[in-house]
Amino acid sequence: MxxxxxxxxxxxxxxxxxxxxxxxxxxxxxxxxxxxxxxxxxxxxxxxxxxxxxxxxxxxxxxxxxxxxxxxxxxxxxxxxxxxxxxxxxxxxxxxxxxxxxxxxxxxxxxxxxxxxxxxxxxxxxxxxxxxxxxxxxTQALLDLYTMRKQFGELRGLTVSIVGDILHSRVARSNLYALRKFGANVQFCAPASMAAPELDAPLVTMEEALRADVIMMLRVQLERHEAGMMSTPEAYREQYGLTVDRASRIAPHAIIMHPAPINRNVEIDDELVEHGQSRIFPQMxxxxxxxxxxxxxxxx
Incomplete structure (x- = not known):
């Protein structure tokens, strides 16, 4: 060699x-x-x-x-x-x-x-x-898989919702490639302007995304957006943010993840960052x- x-x-x-x-x-x-x-x-x-x-x-x-x-x-x-x-x-x-x-x-x-x-x-x-x-x-995807494996014992059969700026997300791509190898089901949830149709994963509504075992929120990467690609942080939160109300509807066994850095009160409400079902700091x-x-x- x-x-x-x-x-x-x-x-x-x-x-x-x-x-x-x-x-x-x-x-x-x-x-x-x-x-x-x-x-x-x-x-x-x-x-x-x-x-x-x-x-x-x-x-x-x-x-x-x-x-x-x-x-x-x-x-x-x-x-x-x-x-x-x-x-x-x-x-x-x-x-x-x-x-x-x-x-x-x-x-x-x-x-x-x-x-x-x-x-x-x-x-x-x-x-x-x-x-x-x-x-x-x-390495971010590897630590995400490690966090999920510690929580659930294995990755096969898990449904993982990745929510947010898929278009600009290297985290979403690495997680998709790796999780699929282990038999996990990956689905995306994003505004049309932030979707990545070239990636082979179903695009679901926010309500569907909340039914997953893992809800992984992504940072809205404002520095990568062109003018007009999104309206306001408040409008994004209302439509795609993990609010306290939405989090109340996830399954008791489900976990919340985020690769960070976090736009608090945009993609995830401040109260949820260290919520009992959050694994954000354990990920780090x-x-x-x-x-x-x-x-x-x-x-x-």
């Missing part, structure tokens, strides 16, 4: 092409790390990981950094806002420069679609997708062991 093939196999660019067994092994390894008694276990001592974020992030970036440090890796944090990218340097040249300096893996978030796959074909260290455009966000907590498993997979 060539070095390029090994590097590609240890990268995590998306879940669309990743097999069910491989996904399950990541979830199982995350369970190991979640219950690991020692907070820092230096299995990756002497390894250098660069977090390369060409798009703003809080939860994902810090979750990766905590995961890397818990594994004993040396962490380099790159921010495009204070880098030579602002002087016109290409993303490829930036990543290639860090590779030349001796990093062992890179965690990368990008706005443009397609660039990550091109980089992975040229760079000889494993790359982990921390979100690329509206294409995929594999589960992100660390999931990313530990992904980083360990890349570097061992």
């Amino acid at each position: 060539t070095t390029a093939t090994l590097t590609r196999d240890r990268s995590l660019l998306g879940l669309k092409e990743l097999g069910r067994d491989e996904i399950e092994s990541i979830l199982d390894r995350a369970a190991h790390w979640e219950h690991h008694a020692t907070k820092i276990d230096p299995v990756l001592q002497g390894k250098f990981v660069a977090n390369m974020f060409f798009e703003n992030s809080t939860r994902t970036r810090f979750s990766f950094e905590v995961a890397e440090k818990r594994l004993g890796a040396e962490v380099l944090n790159f921010s495009a806002a204070v880098s030579s990218v602002q002087k016109g340097e290409s993303i490829y040249d930036t990543v290639r420069t860090l590779e030349s300096m001796g990093i062992d893996a890179g965690v990368i978030r990008l706005k443009p679609i397609g660039v990550l796959a091109e980089l992975a074909a040229k760079i000889n260290v494993p790359l982990i997708n921390a979100g690329d455009g509206n294409n995929e966000h594999p 907590q589960n992100g660390v062991p999931i990313r530990m498993a992904v980083i360990e997979r890349a570097l061992t």
